[in-house]
Amino acid sequence: MRTRLLLLPLCALAGPALAEDIACEGAFAIDSSEARLIEMYGADNVRTEIVPGPEGTEMLATLVFPDSPKRKLMFVWWDEDKRRDPSFIELTAKMVAPGGLRIGLTVAEVEALNGEPFTLLGFGWDYGGAAGFQSGNLADLPGGCVVSLTFSPPDYPVGDDVDSIMGDVEVSSSNPLLAQVGARVESVAIGYPHPDFRD
Incomplete structure (x- = not known):
């Protein structure tokens, strides 16, 4: 019994790995x-x-x-x-990018981090769900990097009501259909402009 009690604090310390x-x-x-x-x-x-x-x-x-x-x-x-x-x-799923971005966030959560709406591309093609930030908190990050995301719904959305968020179209993060289909961040990347275009 004493051995089991001693193991409990160690088990608590060995919980899920902290985000990086x-x-x-x-x-x-x-x-x-x-x-x-x-x-x-x-x-x-x-x-x-x-x-x-x-x-x-x-x-x-x-x-x-x-x-x-x-x-x-x-x-x-x-x-x-x-x-x-x-x-x-x-980046990997356990990493948190500058600005607090990580895999699994909803569109609304990312919008809150940015402090204003942003634009993403419609779903269902090679660049589907891609998003970057032209303004807001996530547009000017320490170190000069830029962050980009890909959002994805858990299931392929179907029906006439979601046609407006499918394909090569720009979609505002404030569009309620994004919450309806359950879109979340699927991938996170950081990067830099081409050397020829840096200040």
Whole structure:
């Protein structure tokens, strides 16, 4: 009985892993590179290869923890030859991006973080549910990075009443249909403008 009681506090400490807050620095900084990832995570945990891109394309990406679905990070570079200057970095489900963004948030929760409505693309195609921020709290983040999201409903929405949020159209985050279909953040990425277009 005493042994069981002693184990209880240890079990409480071994609960769900805490979320990891990400800043636009270190591995995720504007000047990151494959070399930095190898230095930080170890050569055995970093692999650069061709991965599927949107609309049937392929692209070069550096993967960190490539064989671990829950830990895998994907870095896509502006400078593919030297594998540096991140274009975008896909985060894991346990990571919290600058501004408090994470996988699983509803559209309304993201709108609250931004402090104003934003625009996302309609569902049902390669860029379906994609969203960025032109204004609001999430448009000017420390470190100069930009954040982008992909929203997805749990089931493919059908019916005439949801036609207005399907396909290549812009949808306001304030549209009540987004809550009706239960759209939530499916992926989070941070990135940087092309070096030619930086201040």
